[in-house]
Amino acid sequence: MKDPGKLYVKTFGCQMNVYDTEKIYAFLQDSYVPAASEEEADVIILNTCSIREKAEQKVYSLLGRFKPLKDVNPDLLIGVGGCVAQQEGERILSRSPAVDIVFGTHNVDEIPLLLAERIREGKRICRVKEDTGKVPAAGAPRAMGSAGPTSLLTIMKGCDNYCAYCVVPIVRGREVSRSAREILDEAGFLAGNGVREITLLGQNVNSYRDPVTGAGFVSLLESLELLSGIERIRFVTSHPKDFSPELARSMADLSKVCEHIHLPVQAGSDRVLKAMKRGYTSREYLEQVEFLRQLVPDVEFTTDIIVGFPGEEREDFEGTLDILKLVRYQNAFSFRFSPRPGTAAAEMEDCVDADVKRPWLPELQELQNSITAEKHRDMVGKEVEVLVEGVDKKKSGLIEGRTRTNYIVHFPGDAALTGRTVRVRITDSRTIHLVGEMVN
Numbered sequence: 001m002k003d004p005g006k007l008y009v010k011t012f013g014c015q016m017n018v019y020d021t022e023k024i025y026a027f028l029q030d031s032y033v034p035a036a037s038e039e040e041a042d043v044i045i046l047n048t049c050s051i052r053e054k055a056e057q058k059v060y061s062l063l064g065r066f067k068p069l070k071d072v073n074p075d076l077l078i079g080v081g082g083c084v085a086q087q088e089g090e091r092i093l094s095r096s097p098a099v100d101i102v103f104g105t106h107n108v109d110e111i112p113l114l115l116a117e118r119i120r121e122g123k124r125i126c127r128v129k130e131d132t133g134k135v136p137a138a139g140a141p142r143a144m145g146s147a148g149p150t151s152l153l154t155i156m157k158g159c160d161n162y163c164a165y166c167v168v169p170i171v172r173g174r175e176v177s178r179s180a181r182e183i184l185d186e187a188g189f190l191a192g193n194g195v196r197e198i199t200l201l202g203q204n205v206n207s208y209r210d211p212v213t214g215a216g217f218v219s220l221l222e223s224l225e226l227l228s229g230i231e232r233i234r235f236v237t238s239h240p241k242d243f244s245p246e247l248a249r250s251m252a253d254l255s256k257v258c259e260h261i262h263l264p265v266q267a268g269s270d271r272v273l274k275a276m277k278r279g280y281t282s283r284e285y286l287e288q289v290e291f292l293r294q295l296v297p298d299v300e301f302t303t304d305i306i307v308g309f310p311g312e313e314r315e316d317f318e319g320t321l322d323i324l325k326l327v328r329y330q331n332a333f334s335f336r337f338s339p340r341p342g343t344a345a346a347e348m349e350d351c352v353d354a355d356v357k358r359p360w361l362p363e364l365q366e367l368q369n370s371i372t373a374e375k376h377r378d379m380v381g382k383e384v385e386v387l388v389e390g391v392d393k394k395k396s397g398l399i400e401g402r403t404r405t406n407y408i409v410h411f412p413g414d415a416a417l418t419g420r421t422v423r424v425r426i427t428d429s430r431t432i433h434l435v436g437e438m439v440n
């Protein structure tokens with residue numbers, strides 16, 4: 001029997017792309033094993049993201065870096081998928097002669113066929129489907145590159161919100177939910193293969209609706225709660241406009257649903273939120289935070305923030321700083337606004353000079369870093385439940401895991417504890433993680 005080839009997938013951007021990468025590994029697992037590096041791969045795939053500016057340039061410059069690999073190994077196959085592929089299509093083939101296959105966000109499940117076709121017929125291929133509105137491909141079999149006790153599980157694709165700055169509805173298409181039956185089957189499969197924690201994935205999980213029964217997201221959580229083997233349930237992303245009191249109550253009532261929520265606020269100024277077409281005010285957002293905190297006192301919040309939206313003035317930006325101080329996020333993923341082609345914000349004029357706005361992002365990040373550091377320090381001395389995910393990736397000789405509230409903890413222990421839930425006392429705090437020791 002022929003030895004399997006080696007596959008290297010480089011992932012950019014959001015968790016949806018991380019999930020697609022898992023699917024690519026899974027779809028190809030009969031023919032390829034994961035490669036440790038690009039240099040040793042027989043197939044390299046770039047799973048691209050166009051949420052941030054200059055994504056295309058980044059992809060083209062990376063592809064330039066791969067060309068010498070192809071000179072050494074002419075059989076090397078290079079594929080480009082994800083949002084940049086969806087938007088650029090054939091242009092990638094004409095600009096990058098080293099690329100063999102371009103496939104869009106709706107073509108991920110075709111990757112084995114595309115590779116086979118490229119090998120068989122020798123022609124370069126671009127396969128970029130428009131959004132068909134079809135339910136996403138059934139969940140991938142457990143990916144070979146992702147063995148571990150945690151797993152992503154996509155419950156829907158696309159988005160109907162058209163926030164003014166966002167390219168997702170353009171590249172990922174309209175919102176379509178998978179059936180609860182299919183999701184439960186996949187969760188059961190994952191549980192049977194050692195997964196203890198699932199993260200339900202969608203651009204706006206709060207608007208999930210079973211296409212067969214019409215049941216909503218809370219009902220899905222209630223069904224998953226009953227699944228044996230799964231100990232923890234997380235979900236991402238929650239849109240504040242669809243975050244209902246019912247969902248808050250279910251977070252309090254369902255024992256497997258973790259005490260953490262990623263609730264992107266994006267801005268603290270109502271004027272900017274309106275221009276962004278987010279559908280809520282800062283006050284409504286803060287009321288949701290307060291409501292959930294009353295029901296789930298330990299809950300931790302993380303968020304996304306865009307700084308320097310067109311027309312955002314210093315006063316608006318200070319509103320965002322106020323939100324940070326009031327909510328005290330565990331972490332905030334903050335970015336400078338960059339216009340994405342095809343979005344409403346790309347056409348908006350900006351009356352505020354870029355030089356004026358430039359210092360705002362570091363200012364906000366400094367504030368958030370100080371809040372994160374304080375929160376980490378406050379954890380010292382506490383005893384927490386940690387699901388062991390494996391050895392610390394920085395190879396410090398420690399093992400690592402996550403608390404239900406989303407803190408990463410490193411502590412001495414045996415890698416054989418991977419997949420087990422242990423009690424850990426926090427002894428120290430670092431910038432990104434906490435340090436602890438197991439208690440009996």
Ligand code: SF4
Nearest residue numbers: 159161162163166168
């Ligand atoms: S909710 Fe808004 S920001 Fe999130 S994916 Fe949809 S359009 Fe983009």
